[in-house]
Amino acid sequence: xxxxxxxxxxxxxxxxxxxxxxxxxxxxxxxxxxxxxxxxxxxxxxxxxxxxxxxxxxxxxxxxxxxxxxxxxxxxxxxxxxxxxxxxxxxxxxxxxxxxxxxxxxxxxxxxxxxxxxxxxxxxxxxxxxxxxxxxxxxxxxxxxxxxxxxxxxxxxxxxxxxxxxxxxxxxxxxxxxxxxxxxxxxxxxxxxxxxxxxxxxxxxxxxxxxxxxxxxxxxxxxxxxxxxxxxxxxxxxxxxxxxxxxxxxxxxxxxxxxxxxxxxxxxxxx
Ligand SMILES: NC(=O)c1ccc[n+]([C@@H]2O[C@H](COP(=O)([O-])OP(=O)(O)OC[C@H]3O[C@@H](n4cnc5c(N)ncnc54)[C@H](OP(=O)(O)O)[C@@H]3O)[C@@H](O)[C@H]2O)c1
Numbered sequence: 010x011x012x013x014x015x016x017x018x019x020x021x022x023x024x025x026x027x028x029x030x031x032x033x034x035x036x037x038x039x040x041x042x043x044x045x046x047x048x049x050x051x052x053x054x055x056x057x058x059x060x061x062x063x064x065x066x067x068x069x070x071x072x073x074x075x076x077x078x079x080x081x082x083x084x085x086x087x088x089x090x091x092x093x094x095x096x097x098x099x100x101x102x103x104x105x106x107x108x109x110x111x112x113x114x115x116x117x118x119x120x121x122x123x124x125x126x127x128x129x130x131x132x133x134x135x136x137x138x139x140x141x142x143x144x145x146x147x148x149x150x151x152x153x154x155x156x157x158x159x160x161x162x163x164x165x166x167x168x169x170x171x172x173x174x175x176x177x178x179x180x181x182x183x184x185x186x187x188x189x190x191x192x193x194x195x196x197x198x199x200x201x202x203x204x205x206x207x208x209x210x211x212x213x214x215x216x217x218x219x220x221x222x223x224x225x226x227x228x229x230x231x232x233x234x235x236x237x238x239x240x241x242x243x244x245x246x247x248x249x250x251x252x253x254x255x256x257x258x259x260x261x262x263x264x265x266x267x268x269x270x271x272x273x274x275x276x277x278x279x280x
Pocket of ligand 1: 015016017018019020021042043044045046047078079080081083086087090104105106107127128129130181
C-alpha cells in the first residue's frame with residue numbers, strides 16, 4: 010500500500026511518524042511532499058526512512074491513500090496542483106479542519122473516495138482520538154485500511170460528517186480545555202502556600218498517574234472517584250465544595266461554543 014502526504018507540517022508529521030513507528034506500512038511505501046520546504050522533507054526522510062518528491066505525476070500514479078494536510082486556505086492551490094494527475098485508485102484522506110467532503114471533491118474535479126478525519130494533538134504521543142467520516146463511495150475494505158492507519162496514532166471514532174463538529178469540540182479542542190482546567194488547578198494549589206514549581210511538578214505527575222489509572226482500570230470514572238471518596242473525609246469535603254458550582258453547565262457552554270465556531274468556520278469555507 011502506497012501513502013502520499015501532501016503537506017508535511019505539524020499534524021501530518023505526527024500522523025506519518027505514528028504510522029512508521031507502528032509498522033503498519035513499510036516506511037519505503039510512504040511519500041512526502043509540501044509546497045517548498047525541502048529541508049523539512051529531507052530531515053523526515055533521514056529520520057524515518059520515508060521518501061519525498063515534488064513529482065506529482067509519479068506520486069499519484071500508484072498511490073492508494075493521499076493525505077491532504079495543508080491549511081484549509083491552501084487547499085484550492087493544492088487541488089489545482091494535483092488534479093491533472095489524479096487516477097482512479099487514489100483515495101483521499103483530508104486532515105483539514107472545516108472543509109466539507111463535497112467541497113474537496115468539487116475542487117479535485119474527480120469522483121474519488123474522500124475521508125475526512127479530525128485528529129487531535131495527542132497524535133504526537135500515539136493517543137489521538139480521531140473522528141472520521143467517509144464519502145458514500147468509500148469501499149468497506151478501504152474503510153478498514155483507513156481505520157488501521159488511524160489506529161497507528163491513536164483510536165478512531167466513525168461519525169456522520171455533520172457530527173464532526175461535535176468531535177472537533179469534544180476531542181479536537183479537548184486537549185486545550187483540559188490544559189486550561191489543569192492550569193486553574195495549579196493556580197489554586199499555589200494559593201495554599203506551597204512553592205509554584207513544587208505544585209506544578211506534583212500536579213503534572215497527578216495528571217499522568219490519573220490518566221494511567223483510567224487507562225488500566227476496567228472501572229468507570231465515576232466508580233474510580235467513588236472508590237477514593239470516604240464518607241466524611243477530605244475528598245468528600247472537596248467534592249461537596251465543587252458541587253456548589255455548576256461544572257456541567259460550564260463545560261456545556263464551552264463545548265457548545267466550540268461546536269458553533271466549527272459550524273461557522275465550515276460555512277465560511279462554503280461561501
Ligand atoms: N495542528 C493541529 O492540532 C490540528 C488538529 C486537527 C486538524 N489540523 C489540520 O491539519 C492541517 C495542517 O495543519 P498544521 O498545523 O499541520 O499546518 P502546518 O504545520 O502549517 O503545515 C502545512 C503544510 O502544508 C504544506 N503546503 C502548503 N501549501 C501547499 C501546497 N500548495 N502543496 C503542498 N503542500 C502545501 C506546507 O508546506 P511548506 O512548509 O513547504 O509551506 C506544510 O508542509 C490544517 O488543515 C488543520 O486544520 C490540525
